[in-house]
Amino acid sequence: MTRIAINACTGRMGQQLMYAVDRDSHCELAAPLLRKGHNWTGDPVSQQFPDIKTNIALVDDLSKASESADVLIDFSLPEHSVETAKLCANLGLPVVIGTTGFSYQQKQAIETLTDKIPVLMAPNMSIGVNVMLSLLEGVARTLGDDADIEIIESHHRYKKDAPSGTALRMGESVAKGLGKVFSEIAAFDRCGKDAVREKGSVGFSAIRAGNIIGEHTALFALAGEEIEITHKARDRQTFAQGAVRAARWLVDQPPGSYDMMDVLGLKQ
Numbered sequence: 001m002t003r004i005a006i007n008a009c010t011g012r013m014g015q016q017l018m019y020a021v022d023r024d025s026h027c028e029l030a031a032p033l034l035r036k037g038h039n040w041t042g043d044p045v046s047q048q049f050p051d052i053k054t055n056i057a058l059v060d061d062l063s064k065a066s067e068s069a070d071v072l073i074d075f076s077l078p079e080h081s082v083e084t085a086k087l088c089a090n091l092g093l094p095v096v097i098g099t100t101g102f103s104y105q106q107k108q109a110i111e112t113l114t115d116k117i118p119v120l121m122a123p124n125m126s127i128g129v130n131v132m133l134s135l136l137e138g139v140a141r142t143l144g145d146d147a148d149i150e151i152i153e154s155h156h157r158y159k160k161d162a163p164s165g166t167a168l169r170m171g172e173s174v175a176k177g178l179g180k181v182f183s184e185i186a187a188f189d190r191c192g193k194d195a196v197r198e199k200g201s202v203g204f205s206a207i208r209a210g211n212i213i214g215e216h217t218a219l220f221a222l223a224g225e226e227i228e229i230t231h232k233a234r235d236r237q238t239f240a241q242g243a244v245r246a247a248r249w250l251v252d253q254p255p256g257s258y259d260m261m262d263v264l265g266l267k268q
């Protein structure tokens, strides 16, 4: 039985994660964590979240909560995830991070903790996206500079970061396949009167509308024909169940840096 603490349990993903753990017979909801000082602290979880059946109180102190947990799952905001990961490292608690929108420095700050605890970070915990990521590298390698490559993503109106973490990871897979440096070929800001496509660039487009859960397309355009590879998430449970699978896997790993490809055995 893996005892799982859920950080930021009020969030869209936090609630889905509590539900996924609550329904999984191999896991126990060890600690649903609120923002420090939240006025729901101490309430039975089912009082605020009637779908959760585990009889446990909402808490706001990770140090105390860690005593009853084997692993923590965090989907929140970059700054808070970095702080949470540092605390986990001090507590010796493995952490699964699904948050996106990190700066390079924030990613580095988390990376330095991986000699103390196992840390799994993935911008998308779904099986489908991770399979797509492994396909993209091969397609880019095969088509090379003959293709104009564009990455298009759509999300709900509340999403803070753009392009999505998944879109950026798709770009990295494409760059790897092309044998290029991602930051040198990424085109994020095509706009204005002199915005002709630069040969060899990978363009990004982000749509924000309504309640779209998450859609990602890689377009490979050749002269006279196009390939599109698309993933559509229909339910946030797909991300939550992936993160729970990752947490169960992570508790058996030594300190280090991992991603969802490791869990799914997709690393080449």
Ligand SMILES: NC(=O)C1=CN([C@@H]2O[C@H](COP(=O)(O)OP(=O)(O)OC[C@H]3O[C@@H](n4cnc5c(N)ncnc54)[C@H](OP(=O)(O)O)[C@@H]3O)[C@@H](O)[C@H]2O)C=CC1
Residues within 6 Å of the ligand: 008, 009, 010, 011, 012, 013, 014, 034, 035, 036, 075, 076, 077, 078, 080, 097, 098, 099, 100, 101, 122, 123, 124, 125, 126, 165, 239
């Ligand atoms: N890897 C994946 O598969 C997926 C990743 N994501 C990513 O997960 C992240 C969260 O998304 P989503 O759930 O939609 O976002 P929400 O805005 O719904 O939730 C954010 C959560 O973070 C909490 N939070 C933010 N700042 C703090 C802080 N300083 N201290 C404590 N708690 C804090 C909020 O608490 P409060 O309610 O108190 O404000 C809230 O619970 C995003 O980065 C998103 O891109 C999303 C889906 C899938």
Ligand SMILES: O=C(O)C1=N[C@H](C(=O)O)C[C@H](O)C1
Residues within 6 Å of the ligand: 100, 123, 124, 155, 159, 160, 163, 164, 165, 166, 167, 213, 214, 215
């Ligand atoms: O914010 C979201 O909702 C999502 N974010 C992730 C990302 O940025 O890639 C994954 C998923 O598409 C949903």
